[in-house]
Amino acid sequence: GDSVTQMEGPVTLSEEAFLTINCTYTATGYPSLFWYVQYPGEGLQLLLKATKADDKGSNKGFEATYRKETTSFHLEKGSVQVSDSAVYFCALRREGTYKYIFGTGTRLKVLA
Amino acid sequence: DTAVSQTPKYLVTQMGNDKSIKCEQNLGHDTMYWYKQDSKKFLKIMFSYNNKELIINETVPNRFSPKSPDKAHLNLHINSLELGDSAVYFCASSQGGGATEAFFGQGTRLTVV
Numbered sequence: 001g002d003s004v005t006q007m008e009g010p011v012t013l014s015e016e017a018f019l020t021i022n023c024t025y026t027a028t029g030y031p032s033l034f035w036y037v038q039y040p041g042e043g044l045q046l047l048l049k050a051t052k053a054d055d056k057g058s059n060k061g062f063e064a065t066y067r068k069e070t071t072s073f074h075l076e077k078g079s080v081q082v083s084d085s086a087v088y089f090c091a092l093r094r095e096g097t098y099k100y101i102f103g104t105g106t107r108l109k110v111l112a
Numbered sequence: 113d114t115a116v117s118q119t120p121k122y123l124v125t126q127m128g129n130d131k132s133i134k135c136e137q138n139l140g141h142d143t144m145y146w147y148k149q150d151s152k153k154f155l156k157i158m159f160s161y162n163n164k165e166l167i168i169n170e171t172v173p174n175r176f177s178p179k180s181p182d183k184a185h186l187n188l189h190i191n192s193l194e195l196g197d198s199a200v201y202f203c204a205s206s207q208g209g210g211a212t213e214a215f216f217g218q219g220t221r222l223t224v225v
Contacts, residue, residue: 032211038153043116043202043216051211087153096209098143098160098167105153 002027006090006103013080013110021075021106023064023090031092033057033066033073034100038087047075047088080110115139118203118217125193126225133188133220135203142207143167144186145214146178149200158201161186162209193224 007022025031032051036044048057053068062077073090090103116137125131137144146158160168164180175191186203203217 034213036216043218044155044204045216046213049211049213089155093211095211098162098209099145099157099170100204100214101157102155105155107153 002031002092002094002101004090004092004101004103006088006106009087009105009107011106011108013108015082015110015112016079017110019075019077019080019084019108021088021090021108023073023075023103025071025073025090025092027071027092027094027101029094030068031094033064034091034093035062035064035073035075036089036091036102038089038105040086044089080108082110082112084108085110113138116203116205116215116217118201118220120220121218122221122223124223124225127193127195129193130189130191131193131222132190133201133203133222135186135188135217137184137203137205137215139205139215140207141205141215142183143205143209144180144183145204145206146186146188147202147204147216149202149219151199155202159186159188190222193222195224198222198224 003026034049035047048059050057050066056065087105143162145160159178161180200219204214206214
């Protein structure tokens with residue numbers, strides 16, 4: 001079945017450090033890929049998405065590129081801030097299915 | 113104006129009780145979902161409804177019964193609550209079966225004591 005694998009957390013970085021959170025997926029066909037962010041006590045918010053191979057999603061300095069050949073959608077940010085501390089979820093959805101499949105989440109902590 | 117709203121935000125109840133969680137979306141979406149998030153933050157789909165029709169029931173115990181009175185509402189009723197039901201329950205909505213994203217509510221933290 002479809003699945004999403006994320007790197008284990010927590011990830012602890014200093015402010016202004018470079019961030020990478022790895023995400024790989026298993027799915028038939030060409031799923032759409034998403035990154036969501038969850039701040040403490042809140043629901044999930046869409047951070048970015050990509051719907052076909054080689055698409056790059058970007059938002060608030062975060063980027064991820066849909067790599068079909070490596071079935072990956074790694075999240076990157078050039079310079080993290082304390083306010084980026086949250087849990088990040090990679091997710092996929094196959095066309096015609098009515099569910100989003102999430103990875104286990106990666107907790108990011110950014111220190112001042 | 114909140115896009116997907118759930119009530120209540122917190123729910124503390126005793127084992128064996130019956131409780132309901134309500135969800136409403138004002139985005140005009142045709143698909144709604146219930147997800148369960150456990151203490152390790154793992155998100156698992158429970159149900160999805162498209163145009164008020166149940167599409168997915170992901171091996172959830174019969175004690176959980178969703179109800180969709182119209183496309184904008186999806187409620188979750190839980191009978192005979194157990195300790196293991198303690199979790200955060202998220203409602204979400206999306207449009208269609210394509211590449212669109214889901215919008216999530218703020219979650220309902222259910223604690224069974």
